Amino acid sequence: MFFYIIIFILIVFLIYTNALTDAPNAISTVVGTKVLKFKEAALISALFNLLGIIVMSIFNFSVADFMFSMIDMSDRVNGLSIIFSAIISVILFANIALFFGIPTSETHALIAGITGALIACNKIESISINNWIDIFIGLIFSILGTFLITKIIDKLFRKKLDMKVSNTGKRKLQILSSGGTSFMHGAQDGQKFIGVIIAFQLLIQNKIVDYSNAYNINQENYFWIIILVSIIMFVGVATGGKKIVDTLGSKISSLSSSDALISDFSTIFVLLFSSLNGIPISTSHVKTISIISAIDKEKRINFEKVQDIFKAWVFTFPVCMFISFVSMKILMIVL
Numbered sequence: 001m002f003f004y005i006i007i008f009i010l011i012v013f014l015i016y017t018n019a020l021t022d023a024p025n026a027i028s029t030v031v032g033t034k035v036l037k038f039k040e041a042a043l044i045s046a047l048f049n050l051l052g053i054i055v056m057s058i059f060n061f062s063v064a065d066f067m068f069s070m071i072d073m074s075d076r077v078n079g080l081s082i083i084f085s086a087i088i089s090v091i092l093f094a095n096i097a098l099f100f101g102i103p104t105s106e107t108h109a110l111i112a113g114i115t116g117a118l119i120a121c122n123k124i125e126s127i128s129i130n131n132w133i134d135i136f137i138g139l140i141f142s143i144l145g146t147f148l149i150t151k152i153i154d155k156l157f158r159k160k161l162d163m164k165v166s167n168t169g170k171r172k173l174q175i176l177s178s179g180g181t182s183f184m185h186g187a188q189d190g191q192k193f194i195g196v197i198i199a200f201q202l203l204i205q206n207k208i209v210d211y212s213n214a215y216n217i218n219q220e221n222y223f224w225i226i227i228l229v230s231i232i233m234f235v236g237v238a239t240g241g242k243k244i245v246d247t248l249g250s251k252i253s254s255l256s257s258s259d260a261l262i263s264d265f266s267t268i269f270v271l272l273f274s275s276l277n278g279i280p281i282s283t284s285h286v287k288t289i290s291i292i293s294a295i296d297k298e299k300r301i302n303f304e305k306v307q308d309i310f311k312a313w314v315f316t317f318p319v320c321m322f323i324s325f326v327s328m329k330i331l332m333i334v335l
Contacts, residue, residue, distance in 0.1 A: 003080065003084075003335075004080070004204050006084070007080060007083055007084050007087075007200060008200070010084065010087045010088070010091070011083075011087060011193070011196060011197055011200060012232055013087075013091060014087045014090055014091060014106075014110075014193065014196075015193045015229055015232040015233060015236065016232055016235070016236040017090070017091055017094050017095060017098075017106070017236075018094075018106045018189055018193070018233070018236070019049070019232070019233045019234075019235070019236020019237045019240075019241070020098060020236050020239075020240045020241045020244075021094045021095075021097065021098045021103065021104060021106065021241065021244060022103065022104075022105070022106050022185070022189060022244075022282075022283050022284055023045065023049055023182070023185050023186075023189070023233065023236065023237045023241060023283075024042070024045075024103075024237070024240075024241030024242070024244040024245045025103055025181075025185070025244065025248060025283050025284055025287035025288070026045050026048075026049075026178060026181040026182040026184075026185045026267075026283070026287070027041040027042060027044075027045045027178050027181075027182065027245060027249075028244070028245045028247075028248035028249035028287065028291070029174065029177075029178065029248075029249060029255055029259075029260035029261075029263050029264055029291065030174045030175060030177075030178035030260065030264075031245050031249050032245070032248070032249020032250045032254075032255050032260065033174065033249070033255050033256070033257055033259075033260045035171045035174045035175065035257070035260075036175065036178070038242050038245060041178060041245075042237055042238050042239075042241070043238055044175070044178065044179055044182070045178065045179070045182035045237050045238075046182075046233075046234045046235075046236075046237035046238035047179075047182075047234070048179045048180070048182035048183040048186065049182050049183070049185055049186035049190070049230075049233045049234060049237050050186060050230045050231070050233065050234045051183055051186065052182065052183035052184060052185065052186025052187040052188075052190065053186040053187065053190030053191070053194075053226060053229055053230040053233060054226060054227075054230055055183075055187065056186070056187035056188075056190070056191060056275055057190070057191065057194065057226045060275065060276055060278075061191070062191075062275075062276075062277070062278025063188060063191035063192060063195070063275055063278055063279075063280055064191040064192070064194040064195035064198065065195065065278065066131065066134065066195065066278050066280055067110070067191070067192045067193075067194075067195030067196060067280065068195035068196075068198055068199050069128065069131065069195075070111060070114045070115075070128070070131060070195075071083060071114060071196070071199045072118060072123050072126040073199060073202065073203065074126075076203050076204075076206055077335055078121050078123065079199065079203045080200070080203050080204070081117065081121070081328055081331040081332070081335065082114060082117040082118060082121070082123075082328065083196060083199065083200055083203075084327070084331065085113060085116070085117040085120070085323075085324040085325075085327035085328040085331065086110055086113030086114045086116070086117055086320075086324050087110075087113070087196075088113075088323065088324065088327050089109065089112070089113035089116065089319075089320040089321075089322075089323035089324040089327065090106055090109040090110050090113055090320060092323055093109050093316065093319055093320050093323070094106055094109060097312050098243060098244070100308070101243035101244060101246060101247045101251070102244075102247065102308055102309055102312045103244050103247060103248060103284040103287070103288060103309060103312075104284060104312050104313070104316060105282030105283075105284050105285055105313065105316055106189065106192075106282075107189065107192060107280050107281065107282045107283075108135070108139070108282055108313075108316050108317060108320075109316050109320045110192065110196070110320075111135055111280070112316060112317045112318075112319075112320035112321045112324070113320045113321065113323070113324035114324070115127055115321055115324075116320065116321030116322065116323070116324035116325040116328070117324045117325065117327070117328040119321070119325060120324070120325045120326075120328035120329050120332070121328055121332060134278075134279060134280070135280065137279065138274060138279040138280055138281040139281070139282075139285070141270070141274065141279065141281065142270065142274075142281040142282055142285040142286045142289070143285060143289055145270060146266060146267070146270050146285070146286050146289040146290050146293065147289055147293045149266050149269055149270060150262060150263065150266040150289070150290045150293035150294050151293055153262050153265050153266050153269075154262050154293070154294060157261075157262065157265070158258055158262060161257075161258045161261060161262075162258055167257065170257035170258070170261065171257065173261055174257060174260055174261060174264070177260075177261055177264035177265060177268070178264060180264065180268045181264050181267050181268055181271075181287070182237070184267070184268050184271035184272055184275065184283075185271065185283045186230070186233060187271065187272075187275045188271050188274060188275045188280075188281065188283060189233075189283060190226075190229050190230065190233055191275070192280060193229050194222070194225050194226060194229050197222075197225045197228070197229065198222050198225060201222075201225070247305065247309075248287060248288060248291055251302060251305050252288075252291055252292065252301060252302050252305050252306060253291070253292075253295050253301050253302060255291070255294075255295070259291070259294045259295055260294075262290075262294040263287070263290040263291045263293075263294040264290075266286075266290040266293070266294070267283075267286050267287050267290045270286045270290075271283065271286060285313065288306075288309055292306060
């Protein structure tokens, strides 16, 4: 029972950590351009994150299905140990990055952590090649896809924004677009944690699930989990994440209102497409790439800061896999 309580507390802290380190990406542009103060933007973002989780969970549960299917459910002790080890790796990596104000991907950290734990307990056959193909597709789409979509939106709308929309109009649009970006963060990232909690609940109830049928979960039976994740995300977004906002909103470059709007529009489109198609992608990746791509002059980009962010992305997989692997090996000895 004590182990169950520890894992549940870690899950709560994981969601809260995501709200501190990933969700603030959504408001980086509206704060960076000084349209809203951080606390104002954070409260709006918290509300839209909550709505995004609830609404997307009602209409499309595919991202939660995907994350659920990553966890081996054939053995209760192993399954719970995998969740524990994966979460430990994410929390450690994300909070170290947060200390330096670097946005990271809890999505890829969690996936890497689960994989590292599976390798440690000799469950390599439970690592789905199809899932990793989807992850790779999502990674490519979040970078190259975001870049191309941002450039297309820039080509279509920048002149209209600059010539036909007043500064007041742009400010109003930015508030709306930051709400839309926050909504889509909740819709994408909230679902991942819902999938983890569903796996946790089934394991403590000793309901073993055949790995090949791991996608068959029904959101109607887990509404309390949807609400729990929504509330934790709301609290997390409303209480922190300013370092990440400062990095993306001002340290990469000084953004114009047009830059910010183009970045937001692109982010919303990419996250919506990915969520509807069950592709787990990183909001951090999408938002960072959209900001870099939306800036109209390369000389305005702080490439030293961009390099720091990219290095963190590269190290996410090996570091989180290693931490989770070690944690799982220790648990196999202790339990």
